[in-house]
Amino acid sequence: STPTPSAPSIPSAPPIRGGGTLTPPAGGASTPSPLPIGGSANGTSYQVIVPSSSTLVQARVRQIASDAFMTTVSGNRVIQAGLFQERDRASQLVAQLSGQGINSQIIEGVRAPAPGASPVTLPGSSPSLLTASQSDYLVVVPDSASNTRDRVNAVEPGAFRTRSNGQSVVQAGRFRDQSLAQQLQQRLSAAGLSAQIIQSASTPVATVPRPSTPSPSGPRPQQGQLTVVLDPGHGGGDPGAVGIGGLREKDINLIISRRIQTALEAQGITVLMTRADDREVELQPRVDFSDRADADIFVSIHANAISMSRPDVNGLETYYYSSGQRLAQTIHDSVLQRTDLRDRGVRTARFYVLVRTSMPAVLVETGFVTGREDAARFRDPQALDAIADAIAAGILQYLNVR
16 A cells, blocks of 8 residues: 555654553463553553663563564653553553563653643643653544544545554654644544544653764765665554455565565675564654664555556556655666556655655555556566566665666
8 A cells, every 4th residue: 555654673663652562460360451542531641661772672571562662752762661541551561571670660641632621731740841842742543443544544644553552543643733733633533533632741761872873875885885774564463455355565565575685685785674574563663773774775665555446557656755766766767677567657755754764765666456467466476576676676776786
């Protein structure tokens, strides 16, 4: 599908992404079932964080909270282990982490007031704690139907699935300005969607070294020093588009990306994948991963979709936002020269991973899972290899690697 305009295996993400899945405590007692979205009576949320930026620590945390991911709190790199609306559940996770020798802490946040309501202040804190530099306003819609994300995208392109307090939601936007969040909430409500605003407010945490992210320059000429981040779209519980005969976009994206990785590494390029298996990764972690890697370029791989009643729509589309125009055109031309895909053009789009990345970035829609021609191509391993090899050739051409 056209990705959520804009989730890696080594991420950092918006602090309000969903809570970790709790491992049942010793003795077989199960963890409490999560509250529905908006279930906390006082509107307070509890974020469990581990003050570390180590991927080894993250791996240990994930043994207890499988959804743990890297994020930034008050300018510090930390691991978010969970997000809850009951302090007892957050405390339970802290105890489990402590039992494994992992130090963690709880940060309180509050659900933002409805439009026109008085601002909510954290219990025991002053309103000054909720400054623009410390607060984000997330607009979410409970993911209660199979077409919820499509409906949200019709109002605000760029929506994506995530989790909050263990519940699946569609995140429509993230703002520093509360009024902008309220405007989007009103637009979604006018479309018959139950939109909510969650405010995330953080208090300072222990100092954690934050890796610097140098501003990328053009591709470095020395072979072996070039780094490419490949971003197979969707994954895990998010299949992306589902097309003719049950074709799943997430599977196509990963197959093509792995082939590209092999081709680039054979030419001495360092290739990093935002996901190397079938897991769901949010958009911001994908962006943060590429920034931390100081990648030369970012290439997101997707498959497109339209109504199942339009099998006549087929072809290649390549998107960029700003600095990726030459990269997009080079890859697009390479694929058209080496395959029989139809040409649907190079376009600009405000896809999340294109807008937020700091290096030349493109998003390649390798065909339509709902298209008669493209669906047949996606079922042919040799055709998939040809698409991947053509993308790889375009990347090498852009990087001046022969």
